[in-house]
Amino acid sequence: MSMINNNVDESTYADTRESDAQDEKIFVSIRLRPLNERELSNNDVADWECINNTTILYKNSLPERSVLPTAYTFDRVFGGDCSTRQVYEEAAKRVALSVVSGINSSIFAYGQTSSGKTYTMCGITEYTVADIYDYIHEHTNREFVLKFSAMEIYNEAVKDLLSSDAMPLRLLDDPEKGTVVEKITEVTLRDWSHLKELLSVCEAQRKIGETSLNETSSRSHQILRLTVESRACEFKRSQNSSTLAATVNFVDLAGSERASQILSAGTRLKEGCHINRSLLTLGTVIRKLSKGRNGHIPYRDSKLTRILQNSLGGNARTAIICTMSPAHGHVEQSRNTLLFASCAKQVGTNAHVNVVMSEKALVKQLQRELARLENQLKNLGSLSNSCDSLALKEKELLIEKMDKEIRELTQQRDHAQSRLQNLIPSPGEYQVSKPWDELSSVSEPEKGTWLDEYSASEASETIDPLHLDVISSTSHFSDRSEGLSFNKHGKQFPEPSEEQFLCDDTSPRMFIEKYFGPDPTKGWEKIVERIDLNNEDNCKEVQCIEIDSMTYRNSETVSSPGKANHNLENFDIHHDSRTLKATVEEQKTIESPVDSHPMEQYPSSSDSENSDSRSTDDSGNRSCGAVLTTVPLSPRSTMAKEDGILSMALEKDSITSLEHNNRKFSGLVSLADDKHQHREHSQESLKSNSTDVKEETIKVLGLDEMVVKYEKFGNDVVLAAETTPDKSEEDTIHVLDGIRDSQVAPSNWSMEFEKQRAEIIQLWDTCNIPLVHRTYFFLVFKGDPSDSIYIEVELRRLSFLKVSQGTTTAKNSRASSMRALYREREMLSKLILKKLSTKERMTLFQKWGVGLKTKKRRLQLCRQLWTDTEDMDHIKESAAVVAKLVGIEELSHVPKEIVGLSFSTPQVNIRSFNWKHGVPSLV
Numbered sequence: 001m002s003m004i005n006n007n008v009d010e011s012t013y014a015d016t017r018e019s020d021a022q023d024e025k026i027f028v029s030i031r032l033r034p035l036n037e038r039e040l041s042n043n044d045v046a047d048w049e050c051i052n053n054t055t056i057l058y059k060n061s062l063p064e065r066s067v068l069p070t071a072y073t074f075d076r077v078f079g080g081d082c083s084t085r086q087v088y089e090e091a092a093k094r095v096a097l098s099v100v101s102g103i104n105s106s107i108f109a110y111g112q113t114s115s116g117k118t119y120t121m122c123g124i125t126e127y128t129v130a131d132i133y134d135y136i137h138e139h140t141n142r143e144f145v146l147k148f149s150a151m152e153i154y155n156e157a158v159k160d161l162l163s164s165d166a167m168p169l170r171l172l173d174d175p176e177k178g179t180v181v182e183k184i185t186e187v188t189l190r191d192w193s194h195l196k197e198l199l200s201v202c203e204a205q206r207k208i209g210e211t212s213l214n215e216t217s218s219r220s221h222q223i224l225r226l227t228v229e230s231r232a233c234e235f236k237r238s239q240n241s242s243t244l245a246a247t248v249n250f251v252d253l254a255g256s257e258r259a260s261q262i263l264s265a266g267t268r269l270k271e272g273c274h275i276n277r278s279l280l281t282l283g284t285v286i287r288k289l290s291k292g293r294n295g296h297i298p299y300r301d302s303k304l305t306r307i308l309q310n311s312l313g314g315n316a317r318t319a320i321i322c323t324m325s326p327a328h329g330h331v332e333q334s335r336n337t338l339l340f341a342s343c344a345k346q347v348g349t350n351a352h353v354n355v356v357m358s359e360k361a362l363v364k365q366l367q368r369e370l371a372r373l374e375n376q377l378k379n380l381g382s383l384s385n386s387c388d389s390l391a392l393k394e395k396e397l398l399i400e401k402m403d404k405e406i407r408e409l410t411q412q413r414d415h416a417q418s419r420l421q422n423l424i425p426s427p428g429e430y431q432v433s434k435p436w437d438e439l440s441s442v443s444e445p446e447k448g449t450w451l452d453e454y455s456a457s458e459a460s461e462t463i464d465p466l467h468l469d470v471i472s473s474t475s476h477f478s479d480r481s482e483g484l485s486f487n488k489h490g491k492q493f494p495e496p497s498e499e500q501f502l503c504d505d506t507s508p509r510m511f512i513e514k515y516f517g518p519d520p521t522k523g524w525e526k527i528v529e530r531i532d533l534n535n536e537d538n539c540k541e542v543q544c545i546e547i548d549s550m551t552y553r554n555s556e557t558v559s560s561p562g563k564a565n566h567n568l569e570n571f572d573i574h575h576d577s578r579t580l581k582a583t584v585e586e587q588k589t590i591e592s593p594v595d596s597h598p599m600e601q602y603p604s605s606s607d608s609e610n611s612d613s614r615s616t617d618d619s620g621n622r623s624c625g626a627v628l629t630t631v632p633l634s635p636r637s638t639m640a641k642e643d644g645i646l647s648m649a650l651e652k653d654s655i656t657s658l659e660h661n662n663r664k665f666s667g668l669v670s671l672a673d674d675k676h677q678h679r680e681h682s683q684e685s686l687k688s689n690s691t692d693v694k695e696e697t698i699k700v701l702g703l704d705e706m707v708v709k710y711e712k713f714g715n716d717v718v719l720a721a722e723t724t725p726d727k728s729e730e731d732t733i734h735v736l737d738g739i740r741d742s743q744v745a746p747s748n749w750s751m752e753f754e755k756q757r758a759e760i761i762q763l764w765d766t767c768n769i770p771l772v773h774r775t776y777f778f779l780v781f782k783g784d785p786s787d788s789i790y791i792e793v794e795l796r797r798l799s800f801l802k803v804s805q806g807t808t809t810a811k812n813s814r815a816s817s818m819r820a821l822y823r824e825r826e827m828l829s830k831l832i833l834k835k836l837s838t839k840e841r842m843t844l845f846q847k848w849g850v851g852l853k854t855k856k857r858r859l860q861l862c863r864q865l866w867t868d869t870e871d872m873d874h875i876k877e878s879a880a881v882v883a884k885l886v887g888i889e890e891l892s893h894v895p896k897e898i899v900g901l902s903f904s905t906p907q908v909n910i911r912s913f914n915w916k917h918g919v920p921s922l923v
């Protein structure tokens with residue numbers, strides 16, 4: 001066909017490239033058609049004249065028109081004698097052929113009815129497609145695909161011109177493509193003739209009606225869409241090739257018309273209304289765009305502007321060819337067209353090349369991205385693994401360090417034990433240096449007298465913590481043989497392991513439990529139960545025990561400390577619910593009638609050689625004997641026992657002191673040398689004390705009462721000691737002095753104590769240690785140098801606990817301790833209600849910043865306790881609150897001497913004390 005144009009060359013392609021980034025405007029041209037036959041027959045005249053390629057001039061000089069402009073300038077103006085070809089070449093080609101470069105473009109024909117829009121657009125479309133094919137033929141290095149679709153917008157309904165289906169098409173909004181016409185037919189063009197066929201179909205399908213101005217007036221807006229896709233042939237088989245894809249729209253608008261002019265009615269009138277309305281929207285969009293992109297652009301007011309949004313100031317190159325009739329009779333419509341054209345030429349566009357990834361290329365790119373992300377993930381994983389490895393390594397190092405420290409401690413202990421073995425009497429002499437397991441099988445008669453037992457050589461039984469279990473039952477605590485009998489019944493005392501060392505009764509907590517009574521954290525239910533029954537302070541509970549003079553089985557009351565002691569073997573720092581339950585169960589067992597206690601099976605000691613002594617003291621002395629049997633064992637004593645050392649009862653503290661301070665040896669040596677004298681004196685002293693104690697009733701006192709009794713009793717003893725001094729007493733005092741001297745704190749102990757206590761507080765928090773334990777410890781240990789061993793034990797125990805909880809296998813244990821701590825806070829919150837008055841509660845809430853009108857105030861408060869490990873004031877306040885709630889407040893006021901926590905005792909004869917669980921128990 002002659003329409004194929006050879007002017008498509010590389011310059012066109014280059015031009016589109018160069019202008020890609022330019023701020024272009026809509027190319028606007030005017031095509032003025034010649035007067036048609038109707039106009040000529042009506043003797044109409046041409047008012048418009050193209051005076052050059054860009055200017056059109058209004059020729060009519062009538063006065064009434066003088067106020068209006070007479071000359072209009074555009075990108076190009078075409079007179080009546082210009083061919084469509086020329087119009088294409090000069091006003092449409094550059095824009096239209098942008099499509100082969102991947103740039104969207106649109107060619108509009110705008111003008112009044114019968115002005116030549118269809119006439120012009122038919123030519124433009126054909127010329128463009130022809131040039132595209134020509135371009136394709138000239139660019140064999142690329143592979144092109146042309147797709148064609150066609151639609152019309154008739155009465156605001158979108159119709160597919162390549163389909164016989166009359167159903168209007170829906171418009172969809174695509175985030176990337178903008179508005180798309182759903183299900184529109186898109187035909188891949190085989191060749192030029194194929195397009196001609198399709199154009200014929202479109203022409204046949206388009207709504208055309210006869211009007212007074214145009215026998216074949218287009219009654220719809222027509223949009224012919226040609227999509228050109230191309231890619232370089234060299235990458236044809238490559239998955240990396242990309243595709244250029246763009247669309248050129250050929251838009252033949254319906255003509256603006258005046259109903260009066262075309263004498264329309266009925267269908268034509270309706271069509272005209274839709275046409276004018278949509279053109280009005282188009283004009284509004286153009287006008288607004290010409291003034292800038294500020295404000296709302298009513299693209300969506302009509303299907304036309306919605307579909308062509310990208311061509312109206314969007315990313316498409318646009319050319320508008322405005323067609324006009326020069327006839328005087330259409331001057332108003334012509335001026336409106338010129339006004340529209342004037343606005344349109346102000347509208348900028350933002351055309352750019354569309355590079356479309358092929359599916360394969362897209363898949364390839366996605367695969368690369370996936371691989372990159374996978375590598376990134378692997379790197380992160382390896383990094384994470386290395387972090388885990390580091391953490392594990394740190395833990396291993398810590399464990400290794402702890403193991404080393406434990407080994408060192410063990411060695412020190414063994415060393416001390418070894419040295420101690422050299423100091424204590426031989427087995428034959430004092431019957432006490434047998435190994436523990438041997439001792440357990442020693443028959444009762446071998447054990448000597450009560451006084452012997454009290455003496456240094458026989459007191460090994462009292463070092464047995466399990467003996468404390470025995471004496472917890474008041475029915476037996478007066479019988480010195482019970483400890484041994486207990487052993488006879490096969491009670492085994494396994495060698496303590498390292499873990500036991502860290503968790504056994506050498507810990508301050510266990511120690512406290514021995515001497516202060518049951519650990520509240522081990523019997524919450526019991527505490528609450530007690531409070532429910534009696535809202536008095538538990539620690540001041542006084543229970544009277546009537547001792548049957550004939551049998552020891554009739555004692556009824558088991559003191560709280562005894563109960564706790566009985567539970568020593570079941571000590572568990574985590575205090576989970578299982579432990580609590582077990583504790584309660586055990587307490588029930590202890591509270592059961594003594595008849596069921598295994599101790600009753602043991603033979604009465606009345607047939608022993610010491611029976612006289614005991615029978616004589618059935619009243620007071622028996623109790624006294626029991627007290628002596630249960631001389632409070634300091635942790636140091638217990639530690640010595642753990643080593644299998646049978647130590648002297650009186651010097652048990654001293655012996656243990658040896659383990660961590662060699663200076664104490666001198667005192668022990670002195671005492672050992674005078675052991676016989678000491679024993680004799682002890683016997684006498686004991687008898688003396690027994691004489692003083694005549695009552696048959698033993699009272700287990702509350703702490704306050706204990707303090708009073710202690711002071712009174714202690715003073716009496718001191719007085720007696722001062723008035724009846726003897727050598728053994730002096731020796732004893734000498735020993736104690738030696739111990740006290742050895743425990744003089746270094747000048748910087750106070751600072752060291754503060755430092756270690758802070759560390760312990762931190763570890764308590766880390767290890768979820770029960771708050772009551774913390775409170776006990778915090779209140780009792782205030783920095784006395786003699787506390788150093790407890791501080792150190794606590795530190796090591798917690799350090800070990802921290803490490804062990806840090807292992808992956810300790811998750812359950814960790815969770816359990818957290819749950820226990822949570823429950824403990826809940827229990828404390830209940831105690832707030834029970835133990836504090838309303839006023840006290842309110843004051844407490846205010847002090848701790850708990851809103852008075854908030855819910856669960858008590859729990860809020862308890863959840864704050866012991867949480868700020870850095871703030872010592874907070875810790876003190878927390879301890880005070882917990883102490884108040886669980887009734888251990890007075891502990892802070894109890895002299896340590898009374899509870900056996902310190903060697904800094906008054907300078908009195910220690911033999912003169914009647915101990916029961918660390919407190920004077922006999923009145």
Ligand SMILES: Nc1ncnc2c1ncn2[C@@H]1O[C@H](COP(=O)(O)OP(=O)(O)OP(=O)(O)O)[C@@H](O)[C@H]1O
Pocket residue numbers: 032033034036080111112113114115116117118119120214216217218219253254255256323
């Ligand atoms: N430049 C021109 N030279 C010669 N004839 C023309 C020219 N422009 C249009 N015509 C003729 O004028 C008549 C109307 O043209 P056309 O149908 O293209 O107008 P239109 O603007 O599309 O009208 P409508 O809006 O009503 O569809 C046709 O017979 C057409 O051949």
